[in-house]
Amino acid sequence: MLCGIYNHELAPQLADHLLAGRLKAEEKKRVIDMTKCLGVPRNILTDLKERNKESVMTINQVYNAKTR
Numbered sequence: 001m002l003c004g005i006y007n008h009e010l011a012p013q014l015a016d017h018l019l020a021g022r023l024k025a026e027e028k029k030r031v032i033d034m035t036k037c038l039g040v041p042r043n044i045l046t047d048l049k050e051r052n053k054e055s056v057m058t059i060n061q062v063y064n065a066k067t068r
Contacts, residue, residue, distance in 0.1 A: 023057065023065055031065040041066065 023031065027048055034044045041062045048062070049055050 023061060027052075027057075028065055031062060035066050 030048060030051075031044055034047065039047075041059055044066075045057065045059050045062050048057065
C-alpha cells in the first residue's frame, strides 16, 4: 500500500485470505466438542458451514483446529 492506495485490484472473494478463514471462538469450541464425540472433519466442516452460510473456511482449517 502506497499513500493509502493499493497497487492491485482487491480479490473479489476472500477464500484464501488468512483473516477470512480464521475460526471464531464459538467455531473452535464446536470443532473441539464434535472431535470429542468422534466427529469426522468432513461432517464438522458441513456443520460449521450450515451454521454460517457466508463462511469460507476449508477442511485444512478444521484439521488444524482439531490438532491444536
